Amino acid sequence: MGEVEHQQDNPSQDWQKADARILGQILAAQNVVFALPDTIRIAEFYAQILISIPGITACRVCLAGKSVQAGEMASGVCAGCETLRAFAWEDDTPVSTNSDLRCNLAGQPDMRVIPIDSYQHRFGFFVFKVNQAAMGAEYQPFISNLSNYIALILENRWQKYMLQKAHDELERKVEERTHDLTAANEALSASRLAALDMMKEAVEARQRAEKASADLQREVAEHKRVEQEYRTLIKSVPDLIVRYDLDLRRIYVNPAWEKASGLSAAEVIGVAYTDIPKVPSPVNVHYVKKLRLALETGVSQIAEFTWVNASGVELFLEYAIVPEYDHHGRIAGLLAVGRDITERKRAEEKLKISEERLRMTLEATQIGIWDWDVANDRYYASPIYYTMLGYEPKEGPADRDEWVQRVHPDDKEAVLEQVDKVLSRTCNEYSYEARFRHADGSYRWQWALGYGAHYDKNENLTRMLGLRIDIDKRKRMEDELAAYREHLEELVRERTAELEEARNKARQYLDIAGVILVAIDTHRRVTLINQKGCEVLQSSSAEIIGKDWFETFVPANVRQDVIQGFGRLMAGELEPVEYMENPVLTRGGQERLVAWHNVLLRDGEGQITGTLSSGEDITERRRAEKQIINLNQDLQKRADALEAANKELDAFAYSVSHDLRAPLRHIDGFLELLQKKAGTALDERSRHYMDTISEAAQKMGLLIDDLLSFSRMGRQAMSLRQVELGNLVREVIRELEPDAAGRDVVWRIGDLPAVDGDASMLRIVLGNLIANALKFTRLRQQAQIEIGSLPGQPSEAVIFVRDNGVGFEMAYADKLFGVFQRLHRADEFEGTGIGLASVRRIIARHGGRTWAQGELDQGAAFFFSLPQISHGDGDEKDKAHPVG
């Protein structure tokens, strides 16, 4: 866009000079609003723009409670603005849905207040002060337009912001929930594995313990039998054997005992049980108690206790204590057979801890476990298994049918299929998620795991183990999350639709703007084009966006200049030329002339990012202007020619009036002189000749005069005013009275309108027509002359003059109005044949028509029409006023 024309604006004092150009520039410049970062900048921009409009002496732009003022005006804080400030949103775009907010300055004389409203919100006000009250109304529509535009943009920004905010909120929530869920899932799966491990371990430990216990019992029984039978062999048995006397002194220990205790028989035989110096705690209290009990009651006792031996090793011992009887049957002492059960005890201890740990884990994780003895259909379930479903432990279901019934009908098939897989040994374990009926009747989601724990030698399943975990909360959370996600997505869709709508509206605005709008970036590519632009360039916007504007749409002959200018503009070396006219190239290869208004676009840091231009296709206008100039020149030529012709005619008329009349005068003069000199000498006939010559000269003089006045009629300037035809008719009749003297004339004067015309010319028209009527009725005993108007169209008045005179043949009706045309011989009716020609010429000059009706000897009627210029009611009344 090279430099073609640079127009300087001179802000005129006179508001009436504020032409469409200034307003158009403002309209073009306001697209800058797109590039303005916040409301205060927008307000400043519009304040500057408004104050530049001639006649606006001051203005204030209130946006979001921010107020920018240019020029002097009444100060003071407005209640409306205060409220807006209260509504101000995020220190950016103000939002008030209250369209009742008023500006305090409204209603003051010279002040105009225009609210900035979108379809939803009130963003603020334009307030401007004018130096003449009428200008307010003049500018109101234009400024309303600006305000609509800003409102649209702010609305758009607001929608964008809200959408972004909703987006962010959603993102945050989704992340939070996802995090919760992930954590819950991790915890759950960790505890599941731990629980499973522990459970297996516990089961194995229990099995080991049970086995150990059974073995022990068997061995004790066996031992007793062997002791009885092989008393003498006791030395060789692995059991610890001690015999006590009644004072609980050891009287025998076997080698096994010696080995286990780390003491020799010599060191302990006969020694009080309390007195074994090598051992820190010689005997266990619990054990002694059992010994004494056995002595006192004679009942065998079992004692379990720990004892630290001479080597410092802690042993877990289990003794069976039996009284020994003498041959009198009295208790003589005690036999204690012991066994080192340290190994067994440790296993039991471990099991206990393991079970405890399991229990705690199960409770903590709310895992219910079950154990199904398939062979006997006995069903064990842990307390949590029951409480999870709202029952007291062991109160609720305890067999397979019961739990199967509790499965939600929709899940039952899938659950049984899973269980059957294990039963049928298709696989060893299963897991599923299903809903189970709670004691309160509702269904709760549970996760279940089960596996085949034991099979018999025929590979039939005999035992199943499993667990249940309440996942209802998680499930519900998942459902909620899914619903929430759906809701969010819906919200996003809605916002997107709203944004799209706002975009469409902005787009629509661009499209209905009757000018081309095009934005070009620093790489000379088109970034925006509106519909009008597409129309002018005969291309779709998809074909235009992204194209190099200059290579594609600027004609080759100016391209280099324009590109150079644009380059300097982008480099900041050149101020933008506000207005220029440059051609564009359409797809069809046509050139269109466009008047451009340009503004630079800048980013937030003030860097130039491109240009925004509005352009008006002025090709047709230029062509029309050119045509008008041509026409004007043509017209001027014709006017000149006409002028010349008129001048010639004037000269001709002058010659005629001067030169034609002179010979007549001479004829008459010399004839007179001749008469004087020779009058008496001439005979009658000669005098007649001389009279005839004189009459002819007179007639010639009349003809010349009429012809001159007829010629003048065509040239004379008309002065149009309202003429009362009735008055004119009466004046003419009065003037003709001498001609009618002595005759019987009946005048009929009808209603005559007031018309627009030249009074003196119309007087000639009526004079000629009425004089004719009078003349051609001369032979009638009673002349009847009627003057009136025909009812007709409102657009013209039709006047007629009718007589009962000699009339004429209609065949010659048109001849009547020709110059020097006569239908009667001069000796019948005198006349020059100019009168009706004058009538026609005058009426024609008024834009009317003339015509005649008649019949030989039956009278004649002459009509003329005059176009009526509408004068409104008052004049209608005048027209209807009776005249005669």
Add this chain to the structure above:
Amino acid sequence: MKKIKRILLVEDDPKDIELTLAALAEHNLANEVVVARDGAEALDYLHRRGSFAQRPPGNPVVIMLDLKMPRLDGVQALRQIKADEQLRLIPVVVLTSSRESLDLEACYRLGVNAYVVKPVRFIEFVEAVKQIGVFWVLVNQAPAGCA
């Protein structure tokens, strides 16, 4: 001796001259008439130059001026007369065939004293010329310097 009161008749058409002189003669005014055949000659007479260099001094009491003449026409002659300090006081009567309002207006603007359209009828013409002669020569008191 009776002071001769001269009339300057400016007229190019010999027939008109003859008729005018005839009309004036009817009232015995003809022998006081000087005829100039166009405006230039009239000015020569008034300024006593050219063929009139030898004439006796003194301005005419009235100038009868035709308009349409060769060389210097009546309107141009009138303009020069009325622009001349020595001549502007001489009464000028335009005697013409023209009824054109343009001529009428031009003459009055230049300060003509009377404007008479020559009637076609000789009787009327004689009457008009007589009235002019009688009024300007006999009735009217001419300004100083007119003889």
